[in-house]
Amino acid sequence: MTDRIALFIDGASLHNTVRSLGFEVDFRRLLTEFGKHGQIVRAYFYTVMRDDEFSSIKPLVDWLDYNGYAVRTKPAKEHDDGEGRRRMRRNIGVELAVDALEIARRIDQAFLFSGDGDLRVIVEAIRRMGVRVTIVSSIRTKSPMIADELRREADVFLELETLRASIERPPHPIAPE
Numbered sequence: 591m592t593d594r595i596a597l598f599i600d601g602a603s604l605h606n607t608v609r610s611l612g613f614e615v616d617f618r619r620l621l622t623e624f625g626k627h628g629q630i631v632r633a634y635f636y637t638v639m640r641d642d643e644f645s646s647i648k649p650l651v652d653w654l655d656y657n658g659y660a661v662r663t664k665p666a667k668e669h670d671d672g673e674g675r676r677r678m679r680r681n682i683g684v685e686l687a688v689d690a691l692e693i694a695r696r697i698d699q700a701f702l703f704s705g706d707g708d709l710r711v712i713v714e715a716i717r718r719m720g721v722r723v724t725i726v727s728s729i730r731t732k733s734p735m736i737a738d739e740l741r742r743e744a745d746v747f748l749e750l751e752t753l754r755a756s757i758e759r760p761p762h763p764i765a766p767e
Contacts, residue, residue, distance in 0.1 A: 595699045596631050596634070603705050611750060611754070623753065632660055636686055639666065691712070699723075704727065710743045727741075
């Protein structure tokens with residue numbers, strides 16, 4: 591029997607991790623790679639976007655939306671950090687948790703691309719429902735990109751650097767002059 595799997599990609603966390611590792615992700619190749627683990631029931635991609643300006647992530651979000659990903663965007667919210675500075679709140683944890691709980695009964699395995707320790711609670715909850723959880727992040731970056739409590743809660747930790755050869759976006763060809 592083929593495992594039914596779901597991918598949960600925290601866009602900001604994945605971006606920061608692969609940037610620290612020195613490569614970019616080819617999202618088509620990522621689907622192909624994880625399709626080897628079973629039938630992908632859903633591949634979610636979460637990101638926060640500002641409404642008031644063109645975002646460099648917009649072309650990626652559009653491409654993902656047309657190419658098999660369930661894209662969840664959330665508007666960035668400004669807040670005061672308590673010391674008079676304006677900060678952007680960029681958390682997608684609630685949306686990811688709701689999606690994970692809704693799909694948990696229909697999947698055997700979840701792959702969570704994030705290092706956010708706040709997601710430990712949702713990992714714990716879906717594991718209690720019988721879902722095996724693999725965290726995809728890195729401990730090979732200058733400072734680890736994964737919270738220790740998240741890594742400990744998962745069934746498996748998958749080092750992102752080991753996937754580089756199979757999910758890296760090839761360099762853009764340079765046009766001859």
